[in-house]
Amino acid sequence: MKLETIKIKNFRGYQSETIIPVSNLTAFIGKNDAGKSTILEALEIFFNNSLVSCEREDLNVNADNNQIEISCVFSGFPEDLIIDAANPTSLAAEYLLNSENRLEIKKVFPATAAKPKEKVYIICNHPTIENGNDLLTLKKTELKQRATQTLNIPSENFNGNVNSSIRLAIWNSFDNLELQETELLVDKEDTKKVFDTLKSYLPLYALFQSDRQSKDDDKEVTDPMKIAVQQALSELTAELEYIKEQVRNKAIDTANRTLEKLREMSPELANALIPEFKTEPKFDTQFKLTIKSEEDIPINKRGSGIRRLILLNFFRAEAERLRAQNQGNQIIFAFEEPETSQHPDHQEMLIEAFKELSNTGNSQIILTTHTPALAGLIPLNSLRFIQKNGNDRTVELGTEDVFIKVADTLGILADPISKNANAILLVEGKSDVAFVNHTATQLKSGGHITHTFEDKRIALVPIGGCGNLKHWTTLRLIEQFAIPYGVILDSDKGTNEEQANVNTIQELKDKGVKACLTLKREPENYIHLDVLNLPAGSTFTFTDTCDAKVLIAAQKISRKQNVLEDYWTLMTVDQIREVEKHNDNGVEKYEFTEMFTDLLSIV
Structure with a gap:
């Protein structure tokens, strides 16, 4: 299941119900004490209530009652649920979805005790008509009585051994169920x-906090390993369910044989007894995984930077694994201030790992930050701006209207631009700077263009991708510099982003800006195979639309880390001319030669 919305009420600084949409990658931004970490900890309480647990002191000081409420809304819930002797039903059939056909679960913590005990509700569009509003709370005998005695429904209209069948027959007997939003308490029977x-x-849900003392079981290290165990178990669900079913069947068979013997001595007592499993086995508590250094120094005794490096590479490893597969439970990684104790280069690598993870299909990333450089690496539509509003909090989505607030709050600045720059060329990332500079240098040396961008004092500024916050920040600064600018973006050809990039480039062109898209997916798709040092006889290749950097990296042909910076810079002018050549309606053209010639004409 995928988390779509968080709702918080009466929890710490959030007095009135605050609705917070989340996406695959969500970053909460705001000043200190704005309430960013509160959201992450509310989710920890909702999912685990262990690393952070709900306490009486968490009640908002201005709350008009003593109920702390934390709700989560999900999509991607299972179509079928087995709750009754292997007979499937569904959330829709049981009227357990909200008005938007989503699964909404609310946990309420009465702040009357030091450690409040949760009450769980399903918020749903549920029948409220008399005799049809409480069916999920009735036992099988009570359901049968309701159907046959109260409502006079023929017994042949339902399967008397299956609760969901009886409920369906009862609901079908009404002309109008009078559906209304209902807080259905989950406390007994089929609820x-x-x-x-x-x-x-x-x-x-895995929460990684930034400001904690190191303990022997430091969760900065153990939590990723626990997640690794949970993931492994989730991928073995079928096998584990088979084992549980076999144990259940054999145990119940033994219990039934015992009752048969008891029935010979006391039929009345035997008929009143039913074998039932009270709890499910918790396999994840039976496996322990840790990481030790070769000198047997516990990881928790190492510096916080080292521990966070382990986390960094846990996320990078997950991104690589999940790119190739999409199975197991959804995972939500929540990271409080990931910039803590990290070199700026590692911060950027961590954000890149987050981006990759959030695109794998079964991972969501939620983080907090108040660091300008980190916020500038995150797509604008992933940002959530939090600020105090009197005694409450407001959460605004990352749109252009919110942009100025975010920029003012964090003091975001674009990458330094030389004061003597004659123009600016916006590119997607730092590796694209190396790509453009090397290509221009080689093409000039071969006599195919007359200048490099450096020759014409055109500053190359990485913006972090189309739609990135830094993109808009830089554009605003360009307007202040009052100098011309151009743009090169990856086309992302063959992906869901292709059309959006085409539209962005067209909008820029309509404003008179020189803007270009690559014909292939991205610069990595132009790398000449000869520079890859492939083994003899290798048949490795890639297309114009595949994820070339991933395919190249997977070859493990060297220890290089950045595919574009490490391989493109080995390209000769002849190799560049070979890969940039293309046919346009029968006319032979050279993509980068023509593109750069046009962009250089800005000055």
Whole structure:
């Protein structure tokens, strides 16, 4: 299941109900004490209530009652649920979805005790008509009585051994169920069974906090390893379910044989007894995984930077693994101030790993930051701006209207631009700077263009991709510099981003800006195979639209880390001319030669 929305009420600084949409990658931005970490910790309480647990002191000081409320809204819930003797039903059939056809679970913590005990509700568009509004709370005998005695429904209209069948027959007997939004308490009978079943589908939630003392079981290290165990178990669900079913069947068979013997001695007592499993086995508590240094020095005794480097590479490893597969439970990685104790280069690598993870299909990333450089690496539509509003908090989505607030709050500045620059060329990332500079140098040396961008004092500024916050920041600074600028973007050809990039470039052109898209997916797709040092007889190749950098990196042909910077800079002018050549309606053209000639004419 995928988390779509968080709702918080009466929790710490959030008094009125605050609705917070989340996406695959969500970054909460705001000043210190704005309430960023509160959201991450509210989710920890909702999913785990262990690393952070709900306490009486968490009640908002201005709350008009003593109820702390934390709700999560999900999509991607299972179509079928088995809650009754292997007979499937569904959330829709049981009227357990909200008005937007989403699964909404609310946890309420009455702040009357030091450690409040949760009450769980499913917020749903549920029948409210008399005799049809409480069916999920009734036992099987009570359901049968309701159907046959109260409502006079023929017994042949339902399967008397299956609760969901009886409920369906009852609901079908009404002309109007009078559906209304209902807070359905999950506390007994099939309401509890439904929630117990849903628990196994809920996302795994892992919170990494920035400001904690190191302990022997430091969660900065152990949590990723626990997640690794949970992931492994989630991928073995079918095998584990088979084992549980075999144990259940054999145990119940033994219990039934015992009752048969008891029935010979006391039929009345035997008929009143039913074998039932009370709890599910917790396999994840049976496996322990850790990482030790070769000198047997515990990881928690190393510096915080080292521990966070382990985290960094955990996320990078997950990104690489999940690119190739999409299975197991959804995972939500929540990271408080990932910039803590990290070199700026590592911060950038961490954000790149987050981006990759968020695009794998079964991972969501939620983080907080108040560091300008880090915020500038995150797509604008992933930002959530938080600020105090009297005694409450407001959360605004990352749009252009919110941009100025974010920039003013964090003091975001674009990359330094030389005061003597005659123009600016915006590129997607730092590796694109190396790509453009090397290409221009080689083409000039071969006599195919007359100048490099450096020759004409055209500053190359990485913006972090189309739609990035730094993109808009830089554009605003360009207007202040009052100098011309151009743009080169990856086309992302063959991906979902292709059309958006085409539209962005067209909008810039309509404003008179020189703007270009690569014909192939991205610069890595132009790398000449001869510079890859492939083994003899290798048949490795890639197309114009595949993820070339991933395919090249997967070859493990060297220890190089950045595909574009490390391989493109080995290209000769002849190799560049070979890969840039293309046919345009029967006319032979050279893409970068023509593109650069046009961009150089800015000055």
